Amino acid sequence: MAIRITTLSENTASRGDFLGEWGLSILVETEEATVLLDAGKSYSIACNARTLGIDLGKIEKIVLSHGHYDHTGGLRELLRRIRKKVEVIAHPDIWQAKYVRREGEPDRYVGIPFQRDELESMGAVFQLTSQPVHIAKGVMTTGEIPMVTGFELIDGALLVKEGSTSKPDKVMDDQALIVKTKQGLAVILGCAHRGIINTLYHARQIAGTAEIHALIGGSHLIGASEERLWQTIAAIRELGVQRLGLCHCTDLPAAGVLAQEFGDKFFFNKAGTIVQLP
Numbered sequence: 001m002a003i004r005i006t007t008l009s010e011n012t013a014s015r016g017d018f019l020g021e022w023g024l025s026i027l028v029e030t031e032e033a034t035v036l037l038d039a040g041k042s043y044s045i046a047c048n049a050r051t052l053g054i055d056l057g058k059i060e061k062i063v064l065s066h067g068h069y070d071h072t073g074g075l076r077e078l079l080r081r082i083r084k085k086v087e088v089i090a091h092p093d094i095w096q097a098k099y100v101r102r103e104g105e106p107d108r109y110v111g112i113p114f115q116r117d118e119l120e121s122m123g124a125v126f127q128l129t130s131q132p133v134h135i136a137k138g139v140m141t142t143g144e145i146p147m148v149t150g151f152e153l154i155d156g157a158l159l160v161k162e163g164s165t166s167k168p169d170k171v172m173d174d175q176a177l178i179v180k181t182k183q184g185l186a187v188i189l190g191c192a193h194r195g196i197i198n199t200l201y202h203a204r205q206i207a208g209t210a211e212i213h214a215l216i217g218g219s220h221l222i223g224a225s226e227e228r229l230w231q232t233i234a235a236i237r238e239l240g241v242q243r244l245g246l247c248h249c250t251d252l253p254a255a256g257v258l259a260q261e262f263g264d265k266f267f268f269n270k271a272g273t274i275v276q277l278p
Contacts, residue, residue: 003181003277004029005188005216007269008048009040009074010247014272017051019044023070024218024248026188027054028179033136036062037177037188037217039074046077048271056081062124063141065190066173067094072112079122088119089141091173092128097161098169107159107166130172132206138180144172145194145202151231152195155220176217178203182278183242184211191218191249197235212241214277216269218248229254233261245269 009025023041027034027049036059039045049056059082065071067090079086098111116126127133132143147154158169171193179186187203189196196219204210215236221229236244244262246255247269259266267273 003179003186005179005186005275005277006052006054007247007271007273008036008052008054009038009044010269010271012247012268012270013048014270018272019047020271023073024190025071025074026217027059028139028177028188030136030139030179033139034058034060035135035139035177036078038063038065038071038190039078041070041073043074043077044271045074046081049081052272057083059086061135062086062088063135063175063177064088064090064094065175065177066091066171066193067096067098067112068110068191069113071190072114075112075119075124076114076122079119079124082123085123085125087127088124089127089129089133089135091130091144091175093173094128096169096173099159099161099166100157101159102157107161140178140207142175142178142199142202142206145174145176145199147194147198148201149195149197149235151228152198153228154193155223158193176203178207179277180207180209181213184213185209186214186216186277187212189215189217189219192220196220197232197239200239200241212239214243214245214275215241216243216245216275219246219250219254221246221254222249222251224254229257233258236262241265243267243275245273245275
């Protein structure tokens with residue numbers, strides 16, 4: 001069986017009978033496992049899975065890339081469709097009270113829009129750890145991602161509130177999914193809040209594989225400076241990435257530059273996109 005990566009939810013849709021909404025959810029199917037990275041914002045994952053003829057009940061594990069609403073808001077509807085107990089792998093910090101602060105606006109809650117006990121009553125079995133998790137042969141999470149590059153910074157508008165106090169959110173819960181293929185690693189991103197290059201360096205280290213074949217998902221290049229964008233492009237080239245399916249928080253201006261620079265290697269990863277890897 002080839003590795004099949006299906007984007008079930010994204011800001012944009014690949015055809016008229018798909019639902020697009022701000023968020024991300026990607027289904028990864030291998031011979032060993034059926035794993036879902038993130039659950040989108042609300043109902044789009046259920047709608048698009050039905051359109052594609054995908055039975056969400058076959059999902060064996062859910063990985064949460066981080067605790068923001070646009071990656072977790074579809075969990076309630078997803079668990080209704082799965083109709084069984086399912087392991088949810090995430091960092092302990094997903095349950096922090098996460099906010100965003102923009103100038104001239106009140107602080108806005110952007111964390112998980114559900115209580116843990118509600119999701120557990122619907123079948124979610126949370127495995128909370130900061131460490132990499134080996135899900136199946138050739139499939140693992142990154143766990144916490146070290147900040148090692150000098151140009152990738154965490155969005156300063158992100159906050160965590162504890163009572164009446166707030167502090168910058170370092171997004172320690174940010175993680176990605178790694179799939180080993182015959183051509184190298186496929187790294188599936190949620191938002192890459194801690195930097196896509198930091199993520200790729202860490203993925204190579206823990207997977208013990210230098211070659212990165214595919215990079216798919218959100219890159220959080222939205223609002224990135226021109227300098228950071230070009231340093232990112234240079235690092236992707238140096239790493240030898242062969243397929244780039246970036247989307248969601250990549251933002252269209254950055255995606256346009258990436259498409260121009262990488263040509264046929266780049267595709268915009270809309271809802272409904274299916275990638276087959278050997």
